[in-house]
Amino acid sequence: MTTTLTLEKFLPYRLSVASNAVSSRISGAYRKRFGLRIPEWRLITILAETASATPASLGDATRMDKIAISRAAAALIERGLIAADDNPADGRSHFLSLTEDGRALYADIAPMALAAEAELFASFTVDERNTLETLLRRVEAAALNSGGGPD
Amino acid sequence: MTTTLTLEKFLPYRLSVASNAVSSRISGAYRKRFGLRIPEWRLITILAETASATPASLGDATRMDKIAISRAAAALIERGLIAADDNPADGRSHFLSLTEDGRALYADIAPMALAAEAELFASFTVDERNTLETLLRRVEAAALNSGGGPD
DNA sequence: TATTGTTATACTCTATAACTATA
């Protein structure tokens, strides 16, 4: 019992299809109601957790590259949702943080996001949610580490 | 214990990040070596399983919309990997099936895909793999059904 | 009139590369 390929049971396919379905449903809400795209939403969430961070550390925290961070930050700054302050330790960098408007927006979005998540996982027990989270972290780590990178 | 939003524990985020990491690693292989994109790869796999199918049934089987099916099929037909035959029951439709070249390509790709999957899930027990598959199916179903569709 | 499939168009996410400015 090993080596028959069935798309329905192929886990990369299952992951992609599930992620796409979830992203469509969840991101639709904050895109339409708040005009936020996923990278922007991630930045706001991390900044609500960490108060102030450089683009580089935001990249680490959100698994997005510097281009995505740069674009998302520019969009949020233009809307007055985050602010950039000088980084005294490094003139090339800067500190990003939520403005008052950004905090107010976050206060509106966060409950909605949690409610949407709760609805999606309504049939899951706490154990099942934790199991899914753990398994996803393990697959992610394997995907990032295996194969030794691009050849 | 409920309502604090932490990006790291937000399951839509975990799903997206894991799926992206896995897709990058897996799809890179058959894109670079075989010149296949994901929708094309899915079509080939399904056709290897089902022998012959209309675009509509391929859409159902691969969770892709008719545009993606149409484009992927056109690319594969141009490369001589699949063939289109008339559908006697409906002149608007047609039957798609693998050519000999398509079958030969599939015979090359399938073991590689299975090996890549095996490497990604090397640390997983069979139970863990099955659990992940089941949980992903349940989330996907919830995402497709919840909320009653776009508003 | 409704449905199958194609084409045009556009949006989102991501990635590669070239560039600016600091270190």
Added chain:
DNA sequence: TATAGTTATAGAGTATAACAATA
């Protein structure tokens, strides 16, 4: 020379809308 960040450009996946052909 190397690094932090920006900008230009492009590729991949997906979606909406208009269209052609057939039912």
